[in-house]
């Protein structure tokens with residue numbers, strides 16, 4: 563039965579996948595990366611974005627899928643960039659965020675993650691995780707991805723996420739929290755879905771074919 567404890571995670575973000583995979587593996591669940599961006603709706607709600615992405619992919623692929631939406635919420639910027647984090651990072655990067663924060667002393671921020679699971683013809687199920695911290699004065703570290711070099715978790719030791727290993731970041735992170743909950747739920751409450759033949763066991767469910775069906 564163990565070999566069926568696997569599920570596809572639809573994401574184009576390798577850093578995200580690495581972190582989620584480490585958490586899921588520790589719980590006994592194997593995540594497989596389906597390297598395509600999730601199908602996104604315009605919304606200011608992470609749960610809506612993650613749910614839609616998972617539901618739409620499960621419908622098109624005919625197999626259970628996990629999708630995640632995450633964002634950085636900066637208090638002094640009224641929660642910006644929040645659900646728009648992906649686009650904002652591409653346009654402004656960390657330098658742009660630090661510029662917006664010039665002269666701002668209250669630098670509190672949080673990362674949130676919503677991991678959504680959806681099986682075909684079912685309603686999606688969401689799991690949330692958050693981590694509180696603050697925005698540093700300059701980028702530090704080369705690990706992780708995205709806003710990691712400027713985010714310092716309150717419960718850490720003063721280092722940014724980018725100065726931590728994946729294991730260290732996973733002790734504190736929003737993503738570790740959401741994927742821990744999702745893995746536990748999948749392996750207990752929804753164990754039946756994991757008994758279905760694995761998506762990549764059949765020819766039409768090789769990653770290349772799955773990606774084609776998402777287009």
Ligand code: ITT
Nearest residue numbers: 573574575599600631632647648651707708709710
């Ligand atoms: P997929 O949609 O393909 O999963 P993505 O990178 O576009 O990948 P999101 O839509 O969830 O993922 O975008 C969230 C963005 O917020 C992400 O691209 C990063 O720039 C940032 N972000 C989210 N979680 C982060 C983390 O743990 N560390 C640093 N930046 C993070």
